[in-house]
Amino acid sequence: MLNVPERPPSSIKPAETRLSLVQWLEQVIDSPQVRVQVRSRGNNLYILCEGQTCPPRSPLLLRVVQALAKTNLERFIADDQPQVYQVLLYGRVLGQPHPDWAEVIYLNQIDRYLEKLQKVPARSVSLTDDTPSSSLAIANIRLAKQGRPDAIARYLSESLNSLGVAVRASVKTIPSKDGELDHSRLWVMCESAYSPDASLMAESIAQKLRDLELTGFESAIVFSQVHGELQPDWTLRVDLTPPDEMLKAWARWGDPAAISRLLDRTFDQQIHASATLKDTTLHISCVGENAPDQRRVIAAIKLLLETIAPQGIQSAAVYGVEAPTDSSKLQPSEPDSPAWVEWLNLPASIHPALSDSTHWLAEKGDIPAIAFLLSRLLNPDLDRQLATGGIRIQVRQKEDLLHIMADAPLCPPQNRVGTAIARFLKPLDIPGVAGVRIYGRRAGQARPAWSYGADFGFRDRIVPAATPEFAASDEYVGDLLTESGELTRRPDLTADDLRVALNRLLESMQGILTRSQLFVVETPSHRSLDAKPRMAQNTKLALVWGTLGLLLTVQSDWILGQLLKPKTEPKPTAIATVSPAPVISDEITLPQISLQKPGIGRGDAFNGSGFTQSGQTVLSTDDPSPTPAITGAPTAKALAAAQLQQKAVVDATRSPYPTFNARQLDEKLVLYRQYIEKSGAPDVLVVGSSRAMRGIDPAALQQALAAQGYPGLKIFNFGVNGATAQVVDLIVRRLLPAEKMPKLIIWADGSRAINSGRVDVTYNAIAVSQGFKKIPIDSSSAIASAPTPPEPESSVTTSLGTISSTNSVVADSYQTVNTWLNQSLANLSSTYDQRESLKTLFQRGVASGFKSHPNSEQDTDLTISQDGQGLIDVNGFLPISNRFNPATYYQKYSRVAGNSDSDYADFRLEGRQSAAIASLAAFTQSQKIPLVFINLPLSGEYLDSVRRNHEQAFQQYMLRTSAELGFTYRNLAEEWKTEHDFFSDPSHLNRYGAFAVANHIAKDPLIPWAKR
Structure with missing residues (x-):
């Protein structure tokens, strides 16, 4: 019995259509006692x-x-x-949950139903009285086996209707090359009211299509699409190669299991054949109730084996065996007492090209042989491979790497396929192959879903090779792409349209300015005799308002300065006291003193913008007794982290370089200069934004690489807060000295740094700085390598021979005056020194709507350094020990949704940032410096639906771009998304997360680490 759903499916027809169909059925049934209900789901009408x-x-x-x-x-x-x-017809008593009877009517077999019903009209007849595989269903399958697309669609619809999926099918002829016969490709469109996951349908569709054993078809392309949408959600390619052809292809490589299947298909059911391979001899046992006829069996086997010519099999021993009474005693290899034995010489004994085994060919680097062996390795179940097509293997060799693509109706799992292939290939010791790169995807996808790599020895490559292209289908790749719609052109704007639009814009702006009471509409008037008195009156009015404005400015500055001034505790007054002289024999005991940062492990070390407090160093004695205030507090679990390094001492105000309007960039330039003067150029340079500065610990990475066989590597973290692709390109190409370039560049960041839609505040500020104007065009004379600039010469000794030099001096004079005025006003202002705190207070006030005044704790937060000043170590790394706790973090800071995040505003991957990526990739290739982009982890709290969609688009973009531009891309975005202890806030790692990332990438064979 089929259960009728109590609610209409989501794909129910419109009300008007349903009513007209019901009315027609009521007229057909012609019984007022019968109530009719109609529903539709997929290709079924209920x-x-x-x-x-x-x-x-x-x-x-x-x-x-x-x-x-x-x-x-x-x-x-x-x-x-x-x-x-x-059409599924049901009958039941009104109010009952289940039908009393049910019938299935195939509309393409309606004539047969009618013929059957008219033969026996008197008694109660059912269309399903036959066996479950009724003749009508068998006839429908027979039509589908003939390749009729309507019958194939009905055949697939029988199993997909339960998911509410409707099926359409069509056939397209594909012209063959080299004068061969044309073949066909089957196109299957699956439509539904929702988007079913590929894991629910892909393998069952592949199996049903292959069960038809269609001839003349190369493959089938299956699209899953939501009803009403233009683009498919996912695509599947099904290999429709008939089982016999697949078995012959495997038998050609000497596979005994495939040969056994072919022999079984050659003989009738009275003879069972099995084959085993020993050395170069194939042992074939032919078992029957009576001893098989030797001449007939040998003729069939000889014809098959000579046609196939199996690789590496030089002879065959054929045994005729009478089946024993106990079927469990059947021997798959040579039997103990055969009725007869025949020896056959095979083509491999004559032709030298066929004499070598498939395994030997693979050891010599034969790509087809390697592909076959890997295919059999990953498809141990021959029946399952014949049923679904199994895991298909494509192999390409590029330089000293084997690139292997594994695809299947369901994406092969990385943990099983990647390690199995690497373990199989390493003992082969293929000449010229030093490693393997393995990719996995669902059949029909153009890009891999995952990648895995393993090196079989030390590989000292300078620039990583790009991933070769693996087509979704071996040929006719363009067939997988749907045709785009026609472009529509809007009519050109006329001059009148532009004039009207401009006038409206000016009128709107004029109205806004007038309503502000600061501007009035100017009315035309003729010059009059009272022009001078009016001018004097306007001058007095301007002086009065100017004076009031100046007083208001001074008063506001003084009030804000008092509010922002940090509160200091009054110093205790020293009081002189007289104490008795100490006894010399008394032992002086000193407390065990330790230095520690206050607030370590708490979320209050971060302000609203996500940067770190500098904190105060306090002295405390190590008292083992528990403190009552924290007796019941939960104990944080111990996490691994690298040892803290010495803090860097950098004063950007004394930098010999001109400022770049970014204090942290100024400091990193000085710190990098100190680093190369002390240790030389780093072997590995980490660049990126604050996520890189806090996300990769050079000390931890150095330690992890030493454990992997790369000891003594020098690593420096050049992360700069707010650095985008443009900033990273500027640092690497124009600021770093050419003679002090690293051997490897690790760019650690994420999609926010590549968003070309948002305003690049950091780069825009750098672009108008004095330092940017003085950057030499030639990177060999980069700023970071320049010595301390000499003092400018006196104007008396400087020759002003040209007009251009005179203009330069005048411009410098204006700049000097402007600087003097700025410094003078800064000395008079009480707010200027606290401008960063004022900006933070204003940002918090806007975010919270000025709902409450900052308390003492918030006042303390306002004094926090905005970029971790004073906490960065000598390697450029910013170690943060705070652990992200969502329960407490969002009590202090508001949760920002992805659609309100300015970092994802107008998210666009093509633009200025993508141009910077291309520029940086071209530069590193010209310098033979490998470039690796690491998409750093993000917490699950941060990855809402909006950000996740952007991250997925970024993932596809980077996979494509890295292949095109020749750099390495590794994705760790969701590697530790549930490990909150690895994060200091939703999107930044702490020192424990930086330690985990360092250990992870040190073991990644796709990153070309180079020994010193």
Whole structure:
């Protein structure tokens, strides 16, 4: 019995169509005691007939079938709705949950139904009285095996209707090359009201299509699409190569299991053949109830093996065996007492090219042999491979690497496929191959879903090779792309349209300025005699308002200065006291003193913008007794981290370089200069934004690489807060000295640094700085390598021989005056020194709507350094010990949704940032410096639906761009998304997360680490 759903499916037809169809059915049934309900799901039409007593099956079924034979149901179905392949007719008592009877009517077999019903009209008849595989269903499968697309669609619809999926099918002829026969490709469109996951449908669709054993078809392309949308959600490619052809291809490589299947298909059911391979001899046992006829069996086997010519099999021993009474005693290899034995010489014994085994060919680097062995390795179940197509292997060799693509109806799992292939290939010791790169995807996808790499020895490559292209199908890749719609052009704007739009814009701006009471509309007037008195009156009015404005400015500055001034505790007054002289024999005991930062492990070390407090160093004695205030506090779990390094001492105000309007960049330039003067150029340079500065610990990475066989590498973290792709490109190409370039550049960041849609505040500030104006065009004379600039010469000794030099001096004079005025006003202002705190207070006030005044704790937060000044170590790393706790973090800081995050505003990957990526990649390739982009981890709290969609788009973009531009991309965005202890805030790692990242990437064979 089929259960009728109590609620209409989501793909129910419009009300008007349903009513017209119901009215037609009521006329057909012609029984006022029967109530009719109609629903549709997928390609099925469900008709429920119910009454006070169950409607009789036979007369109701006869009337419906006769009506369906005369009427086309498409007249009741909307044009945009799926075609109906089956009608399911139910009968039940009104109010009962389950039907009393059910019938399935195939619309393409309606004539057979009618013929059957008209033969026995008197008694109760059912269309499903036959066996479950009724003749009508068998006839439908027979039509599908013939390659008829309508029958194939009905055949697939039978299993997909339960998911609410409608199916359409069509056939496209593909012209063959080199004069071969044309073959066909099957196109299957699956439509539904939602987007079913590929894991629910892909393998079952592949198996059903392959069960048809279609001839003349190369493959099938399956699209899953939501009803009403233009683009498919996912695509699947199904290999429709017939099983016999697949078995012959495997037998060609000497696979005994495939040869056994072919022999079994050659003989009738009375003879069972099995084969095993020993050395270069194939042992074939032919078992029958009686001893098989030797001449007939040998002729069939000889013809098959000579046609196939299996690789590496030089002879065959054929045994004729009479089946024992106990079937468990059947021997797959040579039997103990055969009825007869025949020896055959095979083509491999004559032709030297066939004499070598497949395994030997793979050891010599034969790509087809390697592909076959890997295919059999990953498809141990031959029946399953024949049923679904199994895991398909494509192999490409590029330089000293083997690139292997594994695809299947369901994406092969990385942990099983990647390690298995690497373990299999390493012992082969293929000449010229030093490593393998393995990729996995669902069949039909253009890009890999995952990648895995392993090196078989030390590889000292300078620039990593780009990933080769693996087509979704070996040929006709363009068939997978849907045709784009026609472009539509809007009519050109006329001059009148532009003039009207400009006038409206000016009128709007004029209205806004007038309503502000600061501007009035100027009325035309003629010059009059009272012009001078009016001018004097306007001058006095301007002086009065100017004085008031100046007083208001001074008063506001003084008040803000008092509010922002940090509160200091009064110093205790020293009081002189007289104490008795100490006894010399008394032992002086000193407390065990330790230095520690206050607030370590708490979320209050971060202000609203996500940067770190500098904190105060305090002295405390190590007292083992518990403190009552924290007796019941939970104990944080111990996490691994590298040892803290010495803090850097950098004063950007004394930098010999001109400022770049970014204090942290100024400091990192000085720190990098100190680093190369002391240790030389780093072997590995980490660049990026604050996520890189806090996300990769050079000390931890150095330690992890030493454990992997790369000892003594020098690593420096050049992360700069707010650094985008443009800033990173500027640092690497124009600020770093050419003679002090690293051997490897690790760019650690994420999609926010590549968003070309948002305003690049950091780069824009750098672009108007004095330091940017003085950057030499030639990177060999970069700023970071320049010595301390000499003092400018006196104007008396400087020759002003040209007009251009005079203009330069005048411009410098204006700049000097402007600087003097700025410094003078800064000395008079009480707020200037606290401008960063004022900006933070203003940002918090805007974010919270000025709901409350900052308390003492918030006042302390306002004094926090905005970029970790004073906490950065000598390697450029910013170690943060705070652990992200969502329960407490969002009590202090508001949760920012992805659609309100300015870092993702107008998210666009093509633009200025992508141009900077291309520029940086070209530069590193010209310098033979490997470039590796690491997408750093993000917490699950941060990855809401909006950000996750942007991250997925970024992931696809970087996979494509890295292959095109020749750099390495590694994705760790969701590696530790549930490990909150690895984060200091939702999007930044702490020192424990930086330690985990360092250990992870040190073991990644796709990153070309180079030994010193």
